[in-house]
Amino acid sequence: MQFEFDIQGGDFSSAGKASSDIKKVLKQLNIDPKIVRRIAVALYEAEVNVVAHAYKGVMKVDLDAQKIKIVLEDEGPGIENIEKAMQEGFSTATDEVRQMGFGAGMGLPNIKRNTDEMLLTSVPDQGTRLEFMVRF
């Protein structure tokens, strides 16, 4: 099964929509609820990062009987230092974004912790690519 979602930078009122749609599919497929909740955390954090930090992006979801694989590609400022971005507490979120409750610098660590494989790459001033996988 494959799904594709467009994500708009700055559109906080729709943030989480794609994650919630995929979560519903996983529940219908009777995937272990604990695993579904892990995937939901990673999806949401990844979706919100495009909304909060990039201009626009696409989330592609590939699902089979053994695993879910998710790829997000965005156009945006990119990430200068991936290692630093992965550290808990590191955030470049604007005040406006922080006021909505984002910007703790825990999103990427949350993705790492809740997935079996994660790969983050970026070209500064162009965009970011995040790929992660969770086994059922």
Next chain:
Amino acid sequence: MGKPNLKKLTEDLGFECLSGEALLDRIPQSAYVSDLLSDVMGKAHADMMWITSQVHKNIVAVASLKELSAIVIVNERPVEKELLEQAEDEEIVVLSSNLPAFETAGKLYNYFLGVENSKS
């Protein structure tokens, strides 16, 4: 005595129910206090109550994805109708507390503790 549901808890602690009136038979397991969404995403567990002063719509998505028992908004902060409509749609209970986060959490903590002690 079994664990109280949200209906009993809401009455006992004087919270006001703003959405999810029909879902108050849920039995909450503990609570988490935070105004940082990714902190809740990372650390809260399903069926917990979430005490927060955030009133942006994103809290509904977080509560839904994490399958939290209820959101408790502190300080009687005004909540937009749009948020409550979305909460109804996504089966999220939103409660309002007239106390700040510290007192709200303290009351809830004692309440859960009292329930634990009365069991033994």
